Amino acid sequence: MQDELKFQYWEEFNQLMKRRLEELEELKRLGINPYPYEYPVNAYSDEILRNFRDEDPPMSVSIAGRIMSIRRMGKATFSHIQDSKGKIQIYFKKDVLGEKYDILKLLDIGDIIGVRGEVFRTRTGEVTVKVDDYQILAKSIRPLPVVKEKIDEHGNRIVYDPFTDKEMRYRQRYVDLIVNPEVKQVFIKRAKIISTIREILDSHGYIEVETPILQPVYGGATARPFVTHHNALDMDLYLRIADELYLKRLIVGGFDGVYEIGKDFRNEGMDRMHNPEFTMLELYVAYKDYNWMMEFTESLIYNVCLRVNGTSRIKFGDNEIDLTPPWRRVPMFELLKQYTGENLEGKSEDELRAIARRLNVDVSSKIGVGKIIDEIFSELVQPNLIQPTFVIDYPIEMSPLAKRHRSKPHLVERFEVIISGMEVCNAFSELNDPIDQRYRFEEQARLRAQGDEEAMTIDEDFIRALEYGMPPTAGLGIGIDRLVMILTNQKTIRDVILFPHMRPEK
Known part of the structure; x- marks a missing residue:
């Protein structure tokens, strides 16, 4: 029945296009420029x-x-x-x-x-x-999609509407915006969110800068890059996976506060929270630490929400989220113990693999301690964190760019903000010890040799910059697309990106 209705739809569609083309020619014949x-x-x-x-x-x-x-x-x-x-x-x-x-x-x-x-x-x-x-x-020669209905032999009403199909709506966003005008409001609000962030950062005296998208050495995150080739220089380059290492070079150069809102690219899977091209805010402020950055982050997001939505209480899916500060702060290992019943702190790689098996968390043989802990946390802890939560004090193996914790040297001073089970922010007291940074990069290189394709590479120029001296610095990254999802109550990242990536059309 559906195939028959689909065939009928396309027959009618083709006839409508033919008639509109005839109308177009008639307009021209009458001397009217369409x-x-x-x-x-x-x-x-x-x-x-x-x-x-x-x-x-x-x-x-x-x-x-x-x-x-x-x-x-x-x-x-x-x-x-x-x-x-x-x-x-x-x-x-x-x-x-x-x-x-x-x-x-x-x-x-x-x-x-x-x-x-x-x-x-x-x-x-x-x-x-x-x-x-x-x-x-x-003159429009292609008809807009409209609902088609048919009553089957049993008296059931069958609706065939080609534009309720999510994939078609993402591919043909221009049509989606025409026939579903409420979609436009999401993107108007997205623009206001970004402009409000800029306004707040500018009011603090932080300077907006632009750093390279094409990079000879990618870094600043653990992810697989996209590779391209520069013909004139005959060299491979990478689309950036993060802005971090270039922005911290500017802190070395004497800026006290810099930020960038721009596109990053990661050659990874796609799901409701991931698109290979996405928008990030990264902010770095000299002479501050992650404690200061926690207060700044909750204030920033609270004020953006207040200005855009007129309230700090918002609906996201089935939950009401309250973004009013202060937000809960909980150490990562404490949350792991709460939701898994296991104490993961200080465990070896073999011990962590055994715990993962007991918890039915599948982990690759190619990843190390940090990624194993991250997999367990992402699967068993993160979905339970609905209200805004600062997850703080991560294992050093998970954070090669973060400063060691001042009282617990096996941890780092890092936080992530989780809202409604989604990671929205990531921040550190930034590592500014060049010798420790080289050691961390070398450990990442060992993991790459072991088969972890997302492990970082050694950036010699960044280490050289640190050797000139970088002041104590707090850094913050906010996933703009995910923040927009939360502030506009959209369940998938594709609904807040005008033209999300799709498989080729057949």
């Missing part, structure tokens, strides 16, 4: 609806938008057009438009038009623009 160069717009749907008053003098407007409905009734036609702000009804009359009224038969849902006229209220109470003149601005 794709003109400009149109004078002086009003938008939302402000017309908001400002119209029956007792006010007549309001003349010039608006433009996409036709979303047409109701032809002989010598009168009603339509709704959608602009960037919303929808409004427009009203065509033959005795006003004359011969130009007859050209309306060549217009379809999806066409973009400009109209001029006075605003009035219909007998049914709807604010409407009475059209004195109109112009075709773009």
Whole structure:
């Protein structure tokens, strides 16, 4: 039944495209340019609806938008057009438009038009623009998706709507934005989140900078990179996996506070929380530590949420999240003990593998102590952390760029912020001892030789920068896409990225 309905849909679709192409040619034959160069717009749907008053003098407007409905009734036609702000009804009359009224038969849902006229209220109470003149601005030759229904032999209503398919919506975001205008609000809010972050960071005197995306040595995180080739230099380069090492070079150079909001790239799997191209904020502030950064982070996210949503209590899925500071702070090993019943602190690699087997956590034979602990934490602890939580004090094996804990040298001064089971932030008291940093890089190189493709490489120039001296520094990374997910109540990262990566179309 579904295959039959699908075939019928495409037959109708092809006929509609053929008819629209014929209409396009007829418009040209009549001397009408269906794709003109400009149109004078002086009003938008939302402000017309908001400002119209029956007792006010007549309001003349010039608006433009996409036709979303047409109701032809002989010598009168009603339509709704959608602009960037919303929808409004427009009203065509033959005795006003004359011969130009007859050209309306060549217009379809999806066409973009400009109209001029006075605003009035219909007998049914709807604010409407009475059209004195109109112009075709773009003829749509591909029909917008609309719901198709059929009743089967058992009387069941079957709906075939090609644009409820998530994959099609992500591939054809331009259509998604047209037929699901509420989607646009997510991305308007995303832009406001980013601009608010910038405003707050700038108000603290931190300098926004740009660092290389193409890097000869990738680093700053444990991830597999994308590789490309520079023809003129005849050398391989890597798309950055993090901004960290270049930003810390600037702290060495004398900046007290720098940040970057930009794209990072990791050649890894895709799921509801991962896209190979994603947006990160990284911030580094000299003479601060991770304790200071915890207070700064909760204040930053709280204030962004307050300015964007008007409240610090938000809905995410089935949970209500309260972002009001202070947030809970819990050591990582304490959480591991709470949710697994196992004490993982100080255990050897073999002991950790045995614990993972008991807990039914599958771990690769190619990874070391840090990754084993991370796998157990991600699978058995992280999903339970719903309210904003600072997970603090990580094992040194998990954090090759973080400073050793001042009272527990087998740990580092690091925190992650977990909200609704998602890692949103990662931060350190930054490692500024060049000898310790070289040792950590060499340990990462050993793990790479063991088969861990995500282990870091040795960056000799970064070590050289540290040898000149880097002041005590606090660093922070925030996954912008995940933060937007939480602040807009979107369950997958693809719903907050305009053009997420997809497999090739068949």
